[in-house]
Amino acid sequence: MELQTQDIANVRLIHVEGRVDLTTAQSFQDLLLPKLTDCTGETKKVLLDLSGVHYMSSAGFRVLVLAARQCKQQQGEIVLAALQPYLQEVFRIVHFDVLFKMFATVYAALEYLSPTAASAYRGTE
Amino acid sequence: MSLTSLTLLARLDSVPRGLAWVVECATAAGFLPHRVMEIELAVEEALANICLYAYPHSSGEVEVRCTQDETRYFVIEFIDSGIPFDMLARPAPDFTVDAAQRPIGGLGIPLIRALMENATYHREGARNILRLTALLPL
Numbered sequence: 001m002e003l004q005t006q007d008i009a010n011v012r013l014i015h016v017e018g019r020v021d022l023t024t025a026q027s028f029q030d031l032l033l034p035k036l037t038d039c040t041g042e043t044k045k046v047l048l049d050l051s052g053v054h055y056m057s058s059a060g061f062r063v064l065v066l067a068a069r070q071c072k073q074q075q076g077e078i079v080l081a082a083l084q085p086y087l088q089e090v091f092r093i094v095h096f097d098v099l100f101k102m103f104a105t106v107y108a109a110l111e112y113l114s115p116t117a118a119s120a121y122r123g124t125e
Numbered sequence: 126m127s128l129t130s131l132t133l134l135a136r137l138d139s140v141p142r143g144l145a146w147v148v149e150c151a152t153a154a155g156f157l158p159h160r161v162m163e164i165e166l167a168v169e170e171a172l173a174n175i176c177l178y179a180y181p182h183s184s185g186e187v188e189v190r191c192t193q194d195e196t197r198y199f200v201i202e203f204i205d206s207g208i209p210f211d212m213l214a215r216p217a218p219d220f221t222v223d224a225a226q227r228p229i230g231g232l233g234i235p236l237i238r239a240l241m242e243n244a245t246y247h248r249e250g251a252r253n254i255l256r257l258t259a260l261l262p263l
Contacts, residue, residue, distance in 0.1 A: 021141075021144075021169060022137060022140050022141075022169060022173055023140075023141055054162075055162060055165070055166070057166055057169045057170065057173075057233075058169075058170055058230070058232040058233040058236060059173070061232050062229045062230055062232070065227055065228075065229045066229055068227075069227075069229075072223070085159075086159065086162055086163075089163075090166065090236060090240075093235060093236055093239040093240070094220065094232045094235060094236065095220035095221075098220060098221060098222075098223065098227075099223065099227065
């Protein structure tokens with residue numbers, strides 16, 4: 001699995017690609033959490049693009065809970081976008097809507113987080 | 126009725142092999158890819174729990190059995206000889222609390238319950254038997 005990161009205005013867009021299961025969850029954690037350390041308040045918000053994740057088990061959910069917790073402790077914000085139907089279903093089962101705002105597309109999430117970032121992103125599409 | 130089984134060491138590094146095998150069985154049974162993935166997720170949660178908790182003081186095995194019969198059910202059984210361990214009896218975490226209070230684990234069992242038609246546990250002699258059931262497609 002891999003992460004691709006792009007800073008757009010005051011949003012850090014992190015594209016997650018691959019399968020997050022028992023064997024890859026530690027890599028997911030090691031790659032993701034350090035990218036959140038400077039995401040505080042309005043200065044940098046986090047958007048996880050999950051369009052490239054076709055399978056995630058509870059080992060991966062654990063990492064997302066840690067990420068949500070870290071952002072909250074820093075007064076930061078983290079949202080999710082572009083979930084595959086499978087992930088939408090399992091996230092509903094574990095009530096991740098309590099932890100995360102979720103958006104159908106990356107653009108919709110950017111519009112919510114930062115109009116400046118949304119404009120900049122549209123310019124790059 | 127057809128029954129196939131696979132025996133693995135109850136260790137986390139066995140889980141991918143167990144998963145791949147159940148995916149093969151579920152696909153051969155006629156489940157669509159989306160449903161196979163749901164079954165795979167439930168099986169990962171079950172196997173991981175057995176590998177983590179069934180043998181706290183020793184090593185041991187877990188047998189995975191896939192059965193398909195005329196009742197239109199695909200049954201996956203996990204049989205181990207570890208300590209009595211009913212993972213289904215664990216209380217679900219409190220889903221209503223925010224990130225600061227939410228426990229980071231405990232999500233596997235609610236997933237098993239939600240994704241499978243039925244999940245049961247019983248102790249038979251010195252063995253734990255966890256049975257997950259999925260309705261076969263028409």
